[in-house]
Amino acid sequence: MKSLTRRQEDVTNYIEEHRATHGYSPTIREIGEGLGIKSSSTVHRHVQKLIDKGASKAI
Template sequence: MTTKTTLEKPLRRRQQDVYDFVRLFIEEKGYSPTIREIAEGIMLASASTVHTHVNSLIRKGYLTQSSSGVRTLALTKKGKQPKVVTQAGILKWIKEKGNDHQHDSEIAALLIDLQESIQTGRIC
C-alpha cells in the first residue's frame, strides 16, 4: 500500500541515479532499459538492488510499469523534468547545423557568430 507520506518523500541518491538513467535512456533511445542495463549504467553489480530501486520509484509515482515484461517502464508526469539547454548542447547543435548550411553563407556566419559569443562569454 502506498501512503501519502511515501509519495511525498524525496528520492534517495541511488533512486535518483536510477531515475535519471531511465529518463535519459528513454529520451535517447525511445524505449525503456532493462534492469540489467540500468545496473550496468549506474555501475551496480546487483540486478536485485536495481529492481528494489525501480519498485520504490513506481511506488513514489516517478515510474510506471505496464506489465511484468522487459522494457515496460515509463516515466510519469511527476518525474518528468523540463529539458535543460546547456552551452555544450548549443555548441553541438551549432556544429551540426553549420554542416547543414555550408552553402548558405549568411546562416553559416550567424552560427559562427553565435558560437563565438557563447565561447567568449558575451552570451551566457
C-alpha cells in the first residue's frame, strides 16, 4: 500500500471510529462534518484516493 497523506489518515481514522461506534460507514457529508471539510467533493476525492491506494474499501 502506498503511504497516506495526513488528511487521508484523518479520513481513514474517522471512518474506522464511526464504524466501531455506529456499526456502519459514515456518509461523505458525515466525514466532512466530522473533519471540518466543507466540500463534499473534496471528501469524495480523499475517499477515492484511499480506495485507489487499497487503504479502504468503498463505503
